[in-house]
Amino acid sequence: MQHVSIGQASDLLGVAVSTLQRWEQEGRLRPAFRTCGGHRRYSLLQLNQLCGKSSPEQRKVVAYAMVSSHDQKADLQRQRDRLEQHCLAVGYANPELLTDLGSGLNYQKKSFKKLLKMIAQGKVSTLVLMHKDRLLRFGADIVFELCKLNHTEVVILEEPVNTSLENRLVADVIELMTVFSARLYGARSRENRHLAA
Structure with a gap:
């Protein structure tokens, strides 16, 4: 059109x-x-x-991978490899690969913020993800709506295995507890270092 x-x-x-x-x-x-x-x-x-948006010729394919902790770096590399293989297999020219290391509840991750800006500016023709939750743990649907508004196609390579509602809720609660515990202990650690100085 x-x-x-x-x-x-x-x-x-x-x-x-x-x-x-x-x-x-x-x-x-x-x-x-x-x-x-x-x-x-x-x-x-x-x-x-x-x-101020890009023309169709300037739009690019962006692949995004994310893991929540340093001990998952092997999984991050596996995601990168799988995303690159897919882009090569379907003929995407020069895809940009963005990666983040941080919680799925963290909306301030550097590459995630860059991705949002690119989508909002109309610079992304296709967004390629391994899983929906590799984007955000909660709120991914808002990003997908932004993609829709900016005519960005979303490709998800692996749909999650059908798990029960109870298992998904347990996983979500564990994720929330992990993030808030890390914030609490991080705040206490900074406070203790400040008192010791």
């Missing part, structure tokens, strides 16, 4: 249809052409440039 209607253009730009009509009268943004019925059609390339 290279051209969109005025309604779709207003959604993409986040402005009212009347604003686009006014911009046309002012010469700020003109439609690429009008249909035989007189309907405006706007160029996606022009709209993306106006938003």
Whole structure:
């Protein structure tokens, strides 16, 4: 789809249809052409440039891998290898591989923040993940909605094995306890070092 209607253009730009009509009268943004019925059609390339988003040719494939602790570095390498193999097998040219070491509850991981920024700027055509929870333990659906809004395809290589609700809840509670225990002991450790100094 290279051209969109005025309604779709207003959604993409986040402005009212009347604003686009006014911009046309002012010469700020003109439609690429009008249909035989007189309907405006706007160029996606022009709209993306106006938003500061990348053109389709500049969008890239990004593969993302994450583990929560240093003792899982072997798993991180396994994820990297599997993601690279998949990208090569399906013919993705020059995919960018981002990795993080940190909890699935940590939203401040460096590569995760970079990934979010790239998606929001329209720079990612495809996001490749090993598992859904390799992105975030909770809240991955929000990122997937952001992908949808920015026309980013999400590819998940391995769907989780069907586990019971009870087992998933136990895993989630353990993850929460681990993260909050680490924060508590980290805070106490800093406090003790401060008192000793």
